[in-house]
Amino acid sequence: MPAAVPRYCPHCTAELHQGRPSGDTHERLLCSACGYIHYVNPKIIAGCIIEQDGKYLLCQRAIPPRPGTWTLPAGFMESGETTEQAALREVWEESGVRGEVISPYSIFSVPTISEVYIIFRAIALEITGQYGPETLDYRFFAPEDIPWDEIYYPAIRQILERYIEERQAGVYGIYMGNDDTGKVHFIR
Numbered sequence: 001m002p003a004a005v006p007r008y009c010p011h012c013t014a015e016l017h018q019g020r021p022s023g024d025t026h027e028r029l030l031c032s033a034c035g036y037i038h039y040v041n042p043k044i045i046a047g048c049i050i051e052q053d054g055k056y057l058l059c060q061r062a063i064p065p066r067p068g069t070w071t072l073p074a075g076f077m078e079s080g081e082t083t084e085q086a087a088l089r090e091v092w093e094e095s096g097v098r099g100e101v102i103s104p105y106s107i108f109s110v111p112t113i114s115e116v117y118i119i120f121r122a123i124a125l126e127i128t129g130q131y132g133p134e135t136l137d138y139r140f141f142a143p144e145d146i147p148w149d150e151i152y153y154p155a156i157r158q159i160l161e162r163y164i165e166e167r168q169a170g171v172y173g174i175y176m177g178n179d180d181t182g183k184v185h186f187i188r
Contacts, residue, residue, distance in 0.1 A: 005029070009036045042114040046087035047074020048122040049163050050099050055140035056160065057124065059094045061152065062136040069152035072119065072160065073097075073138075083118050095138040096128040106159050109178040119159055121172065 006029065009016055014033035021028055021037050029038035049072060050057035058070045073094040077086035084101045091099050099122040106119040124140075131138050141147075143164045151157040159175070166172050 005040075006038060009034060011036050040114075042109075042116050044077040044083065044086070045074050045115055045117045046077050046083045046090060046120070047072050047117070048087045048091050048099055048101065048120045049105060049160065050091060050095075050097060050122045050124050051167070052124040052127075052140055054167075055142050056146065056164070057091075057095060057097060057138065057140050058146065058151075059131070059135045060137040060139075061134070063134050066152045068136065068150075070147050070150050071152050071156050074117070074119065075134075084120065087118070087120050087122070091122070093132045094135045096130040096132075097124050097138070098126040098128075099123060100125055103172070104174055105163065105172070106175040106177075108155055108159075108176060110155075111178060117155070121163075 006016060008014065009031035012031065012034040014031050016029040016031055016036075016038060018027055019030045020026070021030060024037075028040075030036070031038075048057075057073060059073045061067050061069050061071060073091040074087070075090040075094070077083060078089075081089065088099055088101065091097055102121040102123060104118065105121045106117070108117050109115070110117070146160070148157065151160070155177075162175070163172075
């Protein structure tokens, strides 16, 4: 759900209008009274592929969209966090698992909903058995037991399938792509 568009300047309360700031390439909401420019930027979602003993952590969604489906633990980054801190916080909140980031793994954009996903490789350090209200259940799945048809996001399924193949080969890449083209590129 997109953020509400403000009608009034948060600095001086004058009404905002649509326009292109001098030297800018995009239309923005502007305040003629004080010069405030309202920028609408993509949301960052950070998460992890957490593995333990050859099994992969998935969380079953308790909230829309599509409650009951499975996904990697991930969520919106908060102000004041690094992407790694956001990913580990989301893992903790959604699964009660404390982890450690090993490396970045995949960055992909979803321009139609203005989101950028950053997925890290990580390992589990502590499993508490307690998880937050956004999760119905969490489990570490062996590759053959993953509920592939119940994974909500196609990009997450693609990332997890590729990761498992690379884990077996012992060679990992870093990937980038977007949902518009369906292309994901290997970066060395």
